[in-house]
Amino acid sequence: xxxxxxxxxxxxxxGAIVQINCTYQTSxxxxxxxxxxxxxxxxxxxxxxxxxxLEETGRFSSFLSRSDSYGYLLLQELQMKDSASYFCVxxxxxxxxxxxxxxxxx
Amino acid sequence: EAGVTxxxxxxxxxxxxxxxxxxxxxxxxxxxxxxxxxxxxxLQFLLWxxxxxxxxxxxxxxxxxxxxxxxxSSELNVNAxxxxxxxxxxxxxxxxxxxxxxxxxxxxxxxxxxx
Numbered sequence: 001x002x003x004x005x006x007x008x009x010x011x012x013x014x015g016a017i018v019q020i021n022c023t024y025q026t027s028x029x030x031x032x033x034x035x036x037x038x039x040x041x042x043x044x045x046x047x048x049x050x051x052x053x054l055e056e057t058g059r060f061s062s063f064l065s066r067s068d069s070y071g072y073l074l075l076q077e078l079q080m081k082d083s084a085s086y087f088c089v090x091x092x093x094x095x096x097x098x099x100x101x102x103x104x105x106x
Numbered sequence: 107e108a109g110v111t112x113x114x115x116x117x118x119x120x121x122x123x124x125x126x127x128x129x130x131x132x133x134x135x136x137x138x139x140x141x142x143x144x145x146x147x148x149l150q151f152l153l154w155x156x157x158x159x160x161x162x163x164x165x166x167x168x169x170x171x172x173x174x175x176x177x178x179s180s181e182l183n184v185n186a187x188x189x190x191x192x193x194x195x196x197x198x199x200x201x202x203x204x205x206x207x208x209x210x211x212x213x214x215x216x217x218x219x220x221x
Contacts (some may be wrong), residue, residue, distance in 0.1 A: 030208075041132070043196070045209045045211075094162070
């Protein structure tokens with residue numbers, strides 16, 4: 001079947017850098033998006049990779065390697081407000097990853 | 107600009123009943139997507155509507171259905187409700203179809219509880 005796997009939980013401290021990985025098994029793959037969802041809130045779009053390589057958007061960067069069926073979201077200068085769940089998404093397939101709960105500690 | 111809106115916020119039904127959830131997309135968006143998010147889990151794709159037609163559906167039984175109206179708002183219907191249908195139902199909209207639009211805008215969701 002088609003799936004996107006992520007670590008279930010990641011913990012980091014304020015000011016640190018954290019990487020959230022996404023490995024996928026899906027065919028007809030267009031690109032990888034990333035969404036953030038705070039507890040009880042709606043998912044919000046963070047980043048998108050249509051091509052291999054790194055995309056940078058402020059404190060957030062996302063990477064894609066099609067040959068390795070792998071991507072990641074990199075969060076720099078972590079803030080307490082970054083505590084949330086993060087999902088990778090195979091865009092054209094509308095398949096969301098399993099989600100990673102990020103806990104940022106002071 | 108108003109975001110995606112959904113109604114009702116909460117809905118409580120008993121097993122076997124029908125539930126109707128509504129969604130209004132961002133003005134100018136023609137695609138509407140429905141997702142189910144069970145407590146503590148990820149989002150499962152339900153349905154995609156564009157220009158009034160169903161374009162794709164996820165791996166859900168036929169008792170999950172919906173439609174899109176001429177004004178691009180959408181309705182999700184769940185028939186013969188089961189306890190495991192209890193979840194947050196999220197609606198999202200985008201200006202392009204799923205193959206072209208990587209950015210979806212989500213509504214706040216409808217919390218459906220089946221007792």
